Amino acid sequence: MTTLADVVSVLDRAYPPETAQSWDRVGLVSGDLGAVVRRVRCAIDPTQAVIERAAADGVDLLVTHHPLLLRGVSSIAPSVSAKGRAVTSLVRSGLGLYAAHTNADAAAGGVSDALADALGLTEVEPLTQEEGHPLGRVGTLPEVVTLAALASRLARVLPAAAGGIRVSGDRKAKVRRVAVMGGAGDSGFEAARASGADVYVTADLRHHPALEDREASGGGAPFLVDAGHWATESLWLPRVKALLDEAFGSTDRPDRVETDICTLRTDPWTFTVGAEPPGGDA
Ligand SMILES: [Zn+2]
Secondary structure (H helix, E strand, O other): OOEHHHHHHHHHHHOOHHHOOOOOOOEEEEOOOOOEOOEEEEEOOOOHHHHHHHHHOOOOEEEEOOOOOOOOOOOOOOOOOHHHHHHHHHHHOOOEEEEOOHHHHHOOOOHHHHHHHHOOOEEEEEEEEEOOEEEEEEEEEEEEEEHHHHHHHHHHHOOOOOOOOEEEOOOOOEEEEEEEEEEEOHHHHHHHHHOOOOEEEEEOOOHHHHHHHHHHOOOOOOEEEEOOHHHHHHOOHHHHHHHHHHHHOOOOOOOOOEEEEOOOOOOOOOOOOOOOOOOOOO
């Protein structure tokens, strides 16, 4: 029988917990290491709906990108907080939860590599280092494309998100060298400029940091693409599934583990209005 300990050891090897940022909280959140694992589901967020759906579907282990518990908690009573409800549901249903967060961002084949691959980048290297671990990637497109064409390519490879894809820059500008960072990318502006990238593809960009970056670039390269936090990280899920399938998925194994990807969308945004290009000079 495949145990939770067996699955955790494969995940820890692919996403070593010691490569997570010091503020991060990764690894096993719930579950008994001796428990038998027959079914694993991969998801971005351990929301209540994701946990309840997994429990109802007979999943033994949920592997998520975002940690459930990042800050201190003083109660896990379901009546006190959503985190308490989540923990209680996990324990009551005997569901294991494992998070690979900044360690999955840093890893070869991790979140940013998945984004780089989806764009077809070659000569991919780390964009920068944070606490001694690689963060983001920078690489080269097979050919020069316009900024608008790059954004359209992203729209094709990413799951559709209500927020769409926001771009800052001249739509006809030519781009080839691309910096990427899945998830929140405010921290990568300087590195993207220093890397000589023509465009920085990331997500969750706030007004002031984004505007200051555009000022620092004199309105030129690197242009910015905000492609959505959930969408940019979702590309990693098939990688985790494939990793586990390779380790435990062989059909002739009696202790075979089945895997799937959560079909619930945990992007908090559900619709937008007024997304027409604004009038006036830009
Ligand atoms: Zn994230």
